[in-house]
Amino acid sequence: MKDQFPTYKTVKTSSLIPYARNSRTHSEQQVSKIAASIKEFGFLNPVIVDGANGIVAGHGRVLAAQKLGMDALPVIEANHLTDAQRRAYVIADNRLALDAGWDDEMLRVEFAELVDMDFDLELTGFTADEISALTGDEEESKESAESKSTLSDRFLVPPFSVLNAREGEWQSRKKGWLSIGIKSELGREAAVSGSKMVAGYGKDGRETGLMNESDTSVFDPALCELLYGWFSGAGGLVLDPFAGGSVRGIVASKMERQYIGVELRPEQVEANRIQAGEICSDPIPVWHIGDSANIARIANGVEADFLFSCPPYADLEVYSDNPKDLSTMKYKDFRSAYFQIIKESCLLLKNDRFACFVVGEVRDKKGNYVSFVPDTIRAFEEAGLSFYNEIILVTAIGSLPIRAGRTFVAGRKVGKTHQNILVFVKGDGKKAAQSCGDCSFKEVEPDAGEVERHE
Numbered sequence: 001m002k003d004q005f006p007t008y009k010t011v012k013t014s015s016l017i018p019y020a021r022n023s024r025t026h027s028e029q030q031v032s033k034i035a036a037s038i039k040e041f042g043f044l045n046p047v048i049v050d051g052a053n054g055i056v057a058g059h060g061r062v063l064a065a066q067k068l069g070m071d072a073l074p075v076i077e078a079n080h081l082t083d084a085q086r087r088a089y090v091i092a093d094n095r096l097a098l099d100a101g102w103d104d105e106m107l108r109v110e111f112a113e114l115v116d117m118d119f120d121l122e123l124t125g126f127t128a129d130e131i132s133a134l135t136g137d138e139e140e141s142k143e144s145a146e147s148k149s150t151l152s153d154r155f156l157v158p159p160f161s162v163l164n165a166r167e168g169e170w171q172s173r174k175k176g177w178l179s180i181g182i183k184s185e186l187g188r189e190a191a192v193s194g195s196k197m198v199a200g201y202g203k204d205g206r207e208t209g210l211m212n213e214s215d216t217s218v219f220d221p222a223l224c225e226l227l228y229g230w231f232s233g234a235g236g237l238v239l240d241p242f243a244g245g246s247v248r249g250i251v252a253s254k255m256e257r258q259y260i261g262v263e264l265r266p267e268q269v270e271a272n273r274i275q276a277g278e279i280c281s282d283p284i285p286v287w288h289i290g291d292s293a294n295i296a297r298i299a300n301g302v303e304a305d306f307l308f309s310c311p312p313y314a315d316l317e318v319y320s321d322n323p324k325d326l327s328t329m330k331y332k333d334f335r336s337a338y339f340q341i342i343k344e345s346c347l348l349l350k351n352d353r354f355a356c357f358v359v360g361e362v363r364d365k366k367g368n369y370v371s372f373v374p375d376t377i378r379a380f381e382e383a384g385l386s387f388y389n390e391i392i393l394v395t396a397i398g399s400l401p402i403r404a405g406r407t408f409v410a411g412r413k414v415g416k417t418h419q420n421i422l423v424f425v426k427g428d429g430k431k432a433a434q435s436c437g438d439c440s441f442k443e444v445e446p447d448a449g450e451v452e453r454h455e
Contacts, residue, residue: 007077008046013070016047016062017054019090021110025103026060034064046074048089056086084117156226156441163226163421164394170222176443177221177251181279184218184245187271219247219310223358223393223421225441227308228255231354231423233437236305241292241345242312246272249285255442257306259285260299262292264325291324293337296344304348305435307355311338313362313372331370339379346383352431355385355424358393360416367411373420380424389423 043065047058055062056078065073081089087110111121111131121131151158157170164170224247232238234256240248243261249272252259263269269287276285290298312327312334326334349355359376361369377387395417404415425432 006080009075009077010072011049011053011075013062013065013073015053016049016073016075017052018059018062019055021087021106022055022059022090024059024090026063031060031063031067034060035067038064038068038070043070043073046076048078049075050081050086051077051079056081056089084114084119088114088119088121155439156229159230161390162392162394163223165220165223166394166396173225174220174222177225180250180254181275182221182247182250183275184247186275187245187265187268218245219358221247221251224248224251225255227356227358227421228252228257228306229439229441231356231436232257232306232308233435234440236435237302238306238308239299239302239304239345239348240309241295241307241341242309243272243287244268244310246275246285248308248310249287250276250279253280253283253285255440256283258283260302260304261285261287262290262295262298263287264289264291264322292326292341292345293324295341296347299348302348303350305350305353307345307349307353308357310358311376313360331364335375338375339382342376342379343383346380346385346426349426352427352435353425354388354432354436355380355426357422358419359422360419363413367413373422376422380422385424385426386429387422388425388429389421391421391423393419393421395419 038061043061045058045061047062048056050056053075062073078086078089091107091110114121157163165174228238228251235258237258237260238248238252240259240261243249243263245268249259249261253276261272263272266289269289272285272287288298312325322328326337329337346355357376357380359373361371361373364370381387397417400415400417407413407415
């Protein structure tokens with residue numbers, strides 16, 4: 001409890017030791033203002049000190065107390081702070097003192113040493129640009145910002161190996177897609193009540209990161225848009241062996257891609273077709289009812305330009321009672337069927353084209369990862385494709401802060417807030433890139449109309 005409730009006591013004002021490297025300066029005018037406030041309201045904000053009465057926060061209040069002739073002051077003894085935390089907190093607390101000034105040189109010294117301690121400087125309350133300016137990297141920061149802006153204009157988001165779905169711009173784009181009437185959760189009401197997640201969100205506290213605010217897991221349309229724009233060309237054909245809800249088909253249609261999906265559950269396909277009829281024009285997405293194990297027959301004659309899917313995460317989310325449903329299988333059987341479906345699907349992909357699966361690791365009953373991500377890579381490699389890109393999608397935190405402490409203490413399991421986007425190439429990567437053409441994205445705000453934005 002000591003960490004949560006530091007010691008509160010009263011000490012002599014003369015015993016308090018100012019932090020010699022405090023980068024915040026206090027003018028006589030500011031000290032007088034603080035003194036006037038104390039005289040009017042009393043000393044309501046204790047000074048924070050370390051175990052030796054060294055001031056961590058409250059230098060201005062101590063100066064004001066001395067000006068008023070106060071012999072003793074209330075303090076909070078924060079012995080739980082590490083040296084790096086204490087030094088950073090001095091800066092963070094001073095950041096709130098709007099009338100005070102800064103000793104920039106001292107602040108630079110403190111920042112430099114906190115960096116050496118591997119401390120995140122943004123926790124001090126300064127922005128990345130402010131930190132860069134103070135540490136001498138202002139020009140580099142400006143160049144980086146300009147470069148990022150240019151990449152965003154050309155590719156929707158910078159084509160880096162980490163994508164952040166928590167950013168406001170990403171969330172706005174996602175809401176824009178959903179606002180056109182996409183309801184991918186429809187058709188999922190008949191899920192098995194005994195599943196780990198019941199095709200739902202939060203039933204066992206697990207998020208896949210591909211969720212909306214409802215109780216049903218859905219694919220992120222903003223991610224779908226991005227991957228279509230990056231790894232396929234307008235007019236191309238997208239093949240999806242694990243179709244699920246309507247998102248990937250509707251987004252493909254809106255981005256002028258043909259779409260063929262295979263889905264085992266008739267009720268899901270019916271819901272998808274109804275939505276597509278209300279939202280889409282040519283090319284209308286196509287969903288076939290059937291077992292993906294038979295994709296060679298179901299999609300006979302298809303020559304896909306992009307193989308794209310988000311497969312069942314083993315038995316993490318059970319979708320039906322059908323024994324052919326991969327989500328009902330034990331992992332050994334799931335893996336065997338999964339490898340075969342990927343092999344058959346890749347045969348339907350043209351040469352010099354990309355394939356992409358969005359996956360995430362899952363745990364077995366003992367709490368160990370089943371190696372679903374590396375198994376996906378092996379399956380594509382055994383099908384003759386090359387592993388081309390690995391992208392990490394940083395997903396919404398949701399209720400993770402509530403659950404992470406409990407699961408970490410119980411089994412040292414860290415909270416999972418990412419998905420793995422695995423990109424493969426069949427044939428030559430440069431030729432595959434040429435087949436995609438320039439990246440092109442559409443505005444998705446229905447009231448504003450659809451205005452193309454090209455690279």
